[in-house]
Amino acid sequence: MFNKRVIAVFKREVRERIISKGFILMTILLPLFMFGIIGIQMLLMSEGTTKFNIDVAAESEELGARIEKELRTSDLMKEGNYHFQFYTMSKEEFKEFLNKKKQELLDEKITGVIYIPVTALKDKKIEYYSKTPKNMQLSQRLERFVNKVLIDQYFSNRELTPDELEFARQGIDFTGFKVTKEAGFEEEGYGSLVLSYLFTFLLYISLLMMGQMIMQSVIEEKSSRIVEVILSSVNARELMAGKILGSAVTGLLQMAIWLTPVVMIVSTAWFVLPADVMFQVSTLQIVFYLVNFFLGLLVFLGLFATVGAIFDNPQDAQSGLWPVMMLVLIPFFIAMSMIQNPNSDIAKIAAFIPFANIIVMPARMTILEVPMWQLIVSLGISLATLFAIFPLAGKIYRVGILRTGKKPKWSEVVKWVKYKF
Amino acid sequence: MHALEVKNLTKRFNSLTAVDNASFEVPEGSIFGLIGRNGAGKTTTIRMMMGIYLPDDGEVVLRGVKVGQEFKNKVGYLPEERGLYKKMKVIETLQYFAELKGKSGREIHKKANEYLKRFDLYDRRLSKVEDLSKGNQQKLQFITTILHDPDFIILDEPFAGLDPVNTNLLKDIILEMKERGKVIIFSTHLMDFAEKLCDHLAMIDHGKIILKGSLSEIKARHAQKNVSLTYNGDISFLKNHPIVEKIENFGNTTGIRLRESNQAQELLKLLVEKEVNVKKFNANDISLQEIFIELAGTDGVNTEAHHV
Numbered sequence: 001m002f003n004k005r006v007i008a009v010f011k012r013e014v015r016e017r018i019i020s021k022g023f024i025l026m027t028i029l030l031p032l033f034m035f036g037i038i039g040i041q042m043l044l045m046s047e048g049t050t051k052f053n054i055d056v057a058a059e060s061e062e063l064g065a066r067i068e069k070e071l072r073t074s075d076l077m078k079e080g081n082y083h084f085q086f087y088t089m090s091k092e093e094f095k096e097f098l099n100k101k102k103q104e105l106l107d108e109k110i111t112g113v114i115y116i117p118v119t120a121l122k123d124k125k126i127e128y129y130s131k132t133p134k135n136m137q138l139s140q141r142l143e144r145f146v147n148k149v150l151i152d153q154y155f156s157n158r159e160l161t162p163d164e165l166e167f168a169r170q171g172i173d174f175t176g177f178k179v180t181k182e183a184g185f186e187e188e189g190y191g192s193l194v195l196s197y198l199f200t201f202l203l204y205i206s207l208l209m210m211g212q213m214i215m216q217s218v219i220e221e222k223s224s225r226i227v228e229v230i231l232s233s234v235n236a237r238e239l240m241a242g243k244i245l246g247s248a249v250t251g252l253l254q255m256a257i258w259l260t261p262v263v264m265i266v267s268t269a270w271f272v273l274p275a276d277v278m279f280q281v282s283t284l285q286i287v288f289y290l291v292n293f294f295l296g297l298l299v300f301l302g303l304f305a306t307v308g309a310i311f312d313n314p315q316d317a318q319s320g321l322w323p324v325m326m327l328v329l330i331p332f333f334i335a336m337s338m339i340q341n342p343n344s345d346i347a348k349i350a351a352f353i354p355f356a357n358i359i360v361m362p363a364r365m366t367i368l369e370v371p372m373w374q375l376i377v378s379l380g381i382s383l384a385t386l387f388a389i390f391p392l393a394g395k396i397y398r399v400g401i402l403r404t405g406k407k408p409k410w411s412e413v414v415k416w417v418k419y420k421f
Numbered sequence: 422m423h424a425l426e427v428k429n430l431t432k433r434f435n436s437l438t439a440v441d442n443a444s445f446e447v448p449e450g451s452i453f454g455l456i457g458r459n460g461a462g463k464t465t466t467i468r469m470m471m472g473i474y475l476p477d478d479g480e481v482v483l484r485g486v487k488v489g490q491e492f493k494n495k496v497g498y499l500p501e502e503r504g505l506y507k508k509m510k511v512i513e514t515l516q517y518f519a520e521l522k523g524k525s526g527r528e529i530h531k532k533a534n535e536y537l538k539r540f541d542l543y544d545r546r547l548s549k550v551e552d553l554s555k556g557n558q559q560k561l562q563f564i565t566t567i568l569h570d571p572d573f574i575i576l577d578e579p580f581a582g583l584d585p586v587n588t589n590l591l592k593d594i595i596l597e598m599k600e601r602g603k604v605i606i607f608s609t610h611l612m613d614f615a616e617k618l619c620d621h622l623a624m625i626d627h628g629k630i631i632l633k634g635s636l637s638e639i640k641a642r643h644a645q646k647n648v649s650l651t652y653n654g655d656i657s658f659l660k661n662h663p664i665v666e667k668i669e670n671f672g673n674t675t676g677i678r679l680r681e682s683n684q685a686q687e688l689l690k691l692l693v694e695k696e697v698n699v700k701k702f703n704a705n706d707i708s709l710q711e712i713f714i715e716l717a718g719t720d721g722v723n724t725e726a727h728h729v
């Protein structure tokens with residue numbers, strides 16, 4: 001099978017891919033793009049230099065004085081991004097006040113107005129008026145101060161020690177500990193989520209990109225009739241094998257380049273990620289990821305090449321690609337939703353369904369502790385898929401590449417499988 | 422000794438039988454023509470010989486052994502619809518196609534440069550194929566066909582779409598290969614070409630071989646009652662004459678079929694008596710075109726005049 005002719009086809013394929021502009025651009029730009037996105041998110045999270053002008057109005061003097069004291073001594077003031085004005089007024093007065101301030105709110109001269117009614121001491125409900133009232137960041141940051149004031153006030157005429165008050169004031173802090181077999185318990189932030197997004201995204205991009213490339217290449221050979229000259233030297237199976245292997249090895253090389261920064265983040269101190277999103281990746285995970293990716297490439301490149309062979313122009317091929325796209329997209333969305341809910345049953349099953357396992361298993365492996373045997377089973381499923389689809393794909397490919405003219409119907413394609421070619 | 426034997430090849434596409442039990446023999450050292458109108462089954466036959474299609478029935482035998490990869494390595498094939506990788510460089514293209522035939526290295530590189538020089542493409546050897554003119558792309562394709570020094574050269578409608586310069590170039594290549602003892606097999610729907618180039622032939626119509634053998638033998642067999650005539654004057658009196666079976670005008674020459682094979686002298690006498698100015702009178706001559714029409718009927722026969 002792997003004779004001189006296959007190697008010749010293989011070499012040409014690798015050379016053609018590697019020197020193509022699209023490939024070079026993607027290889028360099030994608031990591032830059034990813035790190036750019038992460039960087040922008042960090043920037044947004046750290047809220048930058050936005051200034052907040054907030055008017056705080058309390059219904060009672062006492063409440064007003066306490067909140068003013070609390071906020072003025074808070075670290076928010078020290079940062080210098082928050083500017084507060086304090087008022088005391090009744091509900092009626094506040095309505096007038098709000099009307100007066102309406103224009104300033106709309107012009108965003110004032111970020112927002114907070115009103116703390118006396119009833120808040122019973123139901124902890126306070127009012128916030130703003131052009132963008134759903135600013136989570138703001139409410140999250142202010143919440144604990146207001147809460148503290150309300151609690152202090154509430155308990156002030158009861159006999160509690162400051163310690164007891166402190167306890168009552170505290171919110172609950174969920175500290176995540178990942179349970180693993182080996183190293184006891186590890187405190188974990190969002191790192192594994194970041195890693196699993198990364199793995200899933202790279203897998204998805206690469207499968208689609210390499211797939212599209214091989215499909216275009218098959219269509220080119222077919223529509224420019226090169227294929228007939230080639231088939232006078234090699235047989236269709238050798239041609240297909242050489243092309244797919246060439247593409248897959250190129251894809252693997254690209255993936256290795258993409259993963260290099262990931263490995264470097266983990267193993268060196270060159271890039272420092274915030275502790276919250278810092279992730280761990282084991283050698284086993286990387287090895288599994290690459291092996292799984294390579295098998296996945298072989299499977300999907302086979303499908304893309306087959307679709308390319310059925311049609312003789314890119315437009316028809318794109319519209320005929322939907323069954324293959326479904327096989328990539330559905331598992332991709334399952335993997336994405338699993339990142340939200342790692343224990344979902346769909347994801348558990350999908351990790352062992354042919355085609356879907358290729359995309360779902362890597363994501364699953366990064367979020368959950370997946371036993372070794374499951375990883376091996378998943379690779380076994382990919383191999384079995386490969387051996388199951390290739391006789392069929394090869395048959396359709398062989399018939400398809402010599403067909404031109406009318407766009408074939410699916411029913412005809414099914415007939416091709418039975419042809420003696 | 423036959424270099425190649427085609428035995429009972431059959432190929433069906435759905436309900437259509439493209440090639441129906443075709444058998445013929447290609448002798449060593451010959452230029453063999455596979456002749457028939459468009460859609461007669463020539464390309465399908467050739468594709469089966471090349472192993473591009475698997476036949477439903479029959480086989481192709483190379484010097485006593487069923488053809489396989491060994492045959493593919495020995496063949497240079499020029500399909501009817503030609504194509505090259507547009508983005509590849511000229512020299513890379515040549516090396517790649519030679520490599521597919523199992524030939525690589527210094528030797529091939531040297532030979533590629535020789536051919537490029539001979540065909541005036543040497544200064545374009547680092548250009549991309551897409552930057553070559555159509556004529557130069559055709560030349561490049563010829564080189565890919567013969568660079569690996571094949572024993573067999575199979576050409577499917579080789580002269581279709583060639584300009585006169587390349588037509589001559591290809592003809593020279595064919596004759597040179599014949600001199601070097603190679604077997605050349607080509608298909609064409611142009612009888613004229615076949616008649617001038619090939620020494621053996623098979624005629625195919627509706628997927629069936631209707632005639633095969635050496636050109637001279639076939640002509641001798643069909644020519645006895647035929648006269649080809651070039652003249653000045655009026656020969657309309659021959660139209661209903663008792664010794665004439667049929668008159669056919671081929672432009673420059675007129676083909677006359679006699680009722681009996683011994684009536685040629687009588688015909689010449691008649692023409693002289695009627696004061697027709699006879700410029701050329703060739704008894705026992707018949708064109709392939711006439712033979713083909715005689716065997717397959719006139720519908721759809723291509724009568725384009727082409728000159729090699």
